[in-house]
Amino acid sequence: MLFAPKEEIYSRITRLKSLMEDASLDGAFFHYKIDYYYLSGTMQDSLLFVPVDDEPVLFVKREVSRAKRESPINRIVSIRSIKEIIHHIKPIKKVGLQLDVVPYNDVMRFREIVGNVEFFNCSPLTRELRKVKSPFEIALIERAAAIQKMVYEYVPQVLEEGMTEIELGGILEAYAKALGHEGLLRVRSLNYEAYTWHIVSGRTGSIVSQSDSPMGGLGLSPAFPVGASMKKIKRNEPILIDFGICYHGYQADQTRMFAIGSMPKLFVDGYEACREIHYKVLDKVLEGLTSRELFEYSKKLADRLGFGDYYLGYRPHKVRFLAHGIGIELSELPFIAATHDYPINNHAVFAIEPKMVFPRKGACGIENTVYVDNGRYRILTDTDERITIL
Amino acid sequence: MLFAPKEEIYSRITRLKSLMEDASLDGAFFHYKIDYYYLSGTMQDSLLFVPVDDEPVLFVKREVSRAKRESPINRIVSIRSIKEIIHHIKPIKKVGLQLDVVPYNDVMRFREIVGNVEFFNCSPLTRELRKVKSPFEIALIERAAAIQKMVYEYVPQVLEEGMTEIELGGILEAYAKALGHEGLLRVRSLNYEAYTWHIVSGRTGSIVSQSDSPMGGLGLSPAFPVGASMKKIKRNEPILIDFGICYHGYQADQTRMFAIGSMPKLFVDGYEACREIHYKVLDKVLEGLTSRELFEYSKKLADRLGFGDYYLGYRPHKVRFLAHGIGIELSELPFIAATHDYPINNHAVFAIEPKMVFPRKGACGIENTVYVDNGRYRILTDTDERITIL
Numbered sequence A, B: 001m002l003f004a005p006k007e008e009i010y011s012r013i014t015r016l017k018s019l020m021e022d023a024s025l026d027g028a029f030f031h032y033k034i035d036y037y038y039l040s041g042t043m044q045d046s047l048l049f050v051p052v053d054d055e056p057v058l059f060v061k062r063e064v065s066r067a068k069r070e071s072p073i074n075r076i077v078s079i080r081s082i083k084e085i086i087h088h089i090k091p092i093k094k095v096g097l098q099l100d101v102v103p104y105n106d107v108m109r110f111r112e113i114v115g116n117v118e119f120f121n122c123s124p125l126t127r128e129l130r131k132v133k134s135p136f137e138i139a140l141i142e143r144a145a146a147i148q149k150m151v152y153e154y155v156p157q158v159l160e161e162g163m164t165e166i167e168l169g170g171i172l173e174a175y176a177k178a179l180g181h182e183g184l185l186r187v188r189s190l191n192y193e194a195y196t197w198h199i200v201s202g203r204t205g206s207i208v209s210q211s212d213s214p215m216g217g218l219g220l221s222p223a224f225p226v227g228a229s230m231k232k233i234k235r236n237e238p239i240l241i242d243f244g245i246c247y248h249g250y251q252a253d254q255t256r257m258f259a260i261g262s263m264p265k266l267f268v269d270g271y272e273a274c275r276e277i278h279y280k281v282l283d284k285v286l287e288g289l290t291s292r293e294l295f296e297y298s299k300k301l302a303d304r305l306g307f308g309d310y311y312l313g314y315r316p317h318k319v320r321f322l323a324h325g326i327g328i329e330l331s332e333l334p335f336i337a338a339t340h341d342y343p344i345n346n347h348a349v350f351a352i353e354p355k356m357v358f359p360r361k362g363a364c365g366i367e368n369t370v371y372v373d374n375g376r377y378r379i380l381t382d383t384d385e386r387i388t389i390l
Helices: A006-022 A033-040 A064-070 A082-088 A104-114 A123-130 A135-158 A165-178 A202-206 A265-286 A291-304 B006-022 B033-040 B064-070 B082-088 B104-114 B123-130 B135-158 B165-178 B202-206 B265-286 B291-304
Strands: A027-030 A045-051 A057-062 A075-078 A094-097 A118-121 A198-201 A239-242 A245-247 A250-252 A255-259 A321-325 A332-337 A348-352 A355-358 A362-365 A368-373 A376-379 B027-030 B045-051 B057-062 B075-078 B094-097 B118-121 B198-201 B239-242 B245-247 B250-252 B255-259 B321-325 B332-337 B348-352 B355-358 B362-365 B368-373 B376-379
Touching: A006 A027, A006 A033, A006 A045, A006 A123, A027 A033, A033 A045, A033 A123, A045 A082, A057 A064, A057 A082, A064 A075, A082 A104, A094 A104, A104 A118, A104 B104, A123 A332, A135 A165, A135 A245, A135 A250, A135 A255, A135 A348, A135 A368, A165 A198, A165 B165, A198 A202, A198 A362, A202 A355, A202 A362, A239 A362, A255 A265, A255 A362, A265 A291, A265 A321, A265 A348, A265 A355, A265 A362, A265 A368, A265 A376, A291 A321, A291 A332, A332 A348, B006 B027, B006 B033, B006 B045, B006 B123, B027 B033, B033 B045, B033 B123, B045 B082, B057 B064, B057 B082, B064 B075, B082 B104, B094 B104, B104 B118, B123 B332, B135 B165, B135 B245, B135 B250, B135 B255, B135 B348, B135 B368, B165 B198, B198 B202, B198 B362, B202 B355, B202 B362, B239 B362, B255 B265, B255 B362, B265 B291, B265 B321, B265 B348, B265 B355, B265 B362, B265 B368, B265 B376, B291 B321, B291 B332, B332 B348
Parallel strands: A027 A094, A057 A075, A094 A118, B027 B094, B057 B075, B094 B118
Antiparallel strands: A027 A045, A045 A057, A198 A239, A239 A255, A245 A250, A321 A332, A321 A348, A348 A368, A355 A362, A368 A376, B027 B045, B045 B057, B198 B239, B239 B255, B245 B250, B321 B332, B321 B348, B348 B368, B355 B362, B368 B376
16 A cells, blocks of 8 residues: 655645745635645545645544554644534634535534634635646556556457346456455536446447537436446447546546447547547647647547547537646546636646547547656556447 | 335325424425425436325436336426426415425525514424334345345454454445445434444444444544544454445344454454344343333343443443434434334334443444334344354
8 A cells, every 4th residue: 555755745835835825824624535635645534734824734524543654744633523623723703615625514614613704615716726736646657557558458258149238347346446446536516426437339339418518328227327338339339448546546547449340430530530539639748738728629530530429429428628728636637628728838747638529329438547747748547549349 | 226116105104294283284396305205206306296185296307217217196297497496386374395404595495485474493393204104115224234234244354453444445336236235324414324334343442433333433633533543453353344235225234243363252242242232222122111211221131231331432432322213314203212202113124233332442243124013023133143253
């Protein structure tokens, strides 16, 4: 089991403090576990307080000895109730909290405890920090990608005509877990969950659902209406496997195409168009184009290749992003999207996923997790990109 | 795929309206998907509004045709932005919202849209409703339990000395998914996740973690510090398998004990004590004792049986509940706990889980999901309760 080194954690905190200063914050509470994991190295039941001008304090409810082993934070305090924090913090006026995810009642509870302070949503600060990945983080994402590569290479050994999508998903999940995959893909959202077993075949690839994905899939029930279903996988239909892996909390995302017998020409052509878009957009990333420019450029490419109507879904269900940053959450900065506007070529890790969806027919596409820096990109999910025909 | 019948959904709404009237609410918004699934039958990206004196309206962002197929709600309106709801609702003054889970910023957004209303946390209302299970719900939990029984009966075919806990977890998960298990156990919490692959063996059974469980387990990393780990399963040690199943969103929870070779006497005795507590407490449930009384009674039993120091964990890590209600969330009402005080014998479904944890040695225990009504209880997880020795 790997623990985050002290320099890693304190360099994150130093960068955070500089952003806090810009925002005139006296301090910030980190109550959401994704955020305090990033800043402390532990996910034990805790609350992290970072004063702008002093040492951070990690308050741990359960279990403090594990938190001390996992986290290099100098000041770790065991508490039984959140009320006790007041004895350990100096008076504050303007304080950060994750107002985008922390429930309303919890914010009110904080207010009761710390008195009449001004709360400020500091999630944009940590999201900005996490837009830039460190070598320590890249190494964990590489490890996730290495597990993923083994999973994709395992598909030909187990994929059979007549098995259900979910059956295949379960088998791949079991294989991945034995290699260290952690089974959940965390997302910063009240209502949106991501499953790793996103497998669609033939017509289920054209089914839209609540998820912000061009091909939601059928899922298993109204309570799990996304991803793999009880549909049997048939010969000569496109099988799209979009399987995320999580290692020490860090995720890698990837999509590859498979078929038993043969892949219909429409999907072969669509897939080649996706690959062309994928690589041409990456070249433009290096040139320093912004998210929005990259997104518009990709749409023009799709049009020119004759797939504009199917690119990132069909109307009115098209999604408005081509790539999402990835790390300890599935949707981090940076994005390649119509609504974002910044260059994405600075120590960024993102999953780029051009996909085509054909109404009532199915879907095809590619996805890679890519690291970009110093005028170069490196594809972390370096699985063979050819369509696999069994 | 099963959809909730119209009578089921409208009877829930009728019961809800009566509680809303008691709380003087003009209406209630259901923004958390667990809650609007319960009240509408769909988990498509939606917002449910229930006026106290009129038809409920389901606003659907994505995807409306699926929502219409899944939900029997009469008024379903397709929206692109949440702002549009204002055109479909009458003026309201006091309105319910899930303030225990809805993020602060989302509540502020609602306030902007609906104007200066008084928000009231209506989660206790739906939690109260869900304390009583309908025959439709029982049937789904029974189906989850039936899958679970097959999973437990599959263990002897796959459990081998030298395999890791997570390897076994993955294999069971794959088997369960092929039978319709949905892979996630939803919990009403910002920071707490539940995994189905809760397998601990020997010493990992004594490891405490952030979870509110007597045996948290080692987990896979600081980012997943709960449940099955990379520890190899050995001969002659207790193997505790606490494996939840989810079917159409409804969960069943169960624990059974296994060993390869033999089970050390300490754990056999501890397990028999757990079974005795389990059945004696159920008898008292039927007599109408309250949660707190049941909890205290169970502690006395554990003391008398000589296991007081290990019952529900060792000090200072003991947990303060013996049973949790279960349904579309893992921790629903009713509880058998020190901090709850009501009888639990009315159409209730709960998972009762007496467990013993021995420091540095391991854990043992039993867990069943039980339906109680009309002076009888029925164990839904009717897997053989004997310790399985391979």
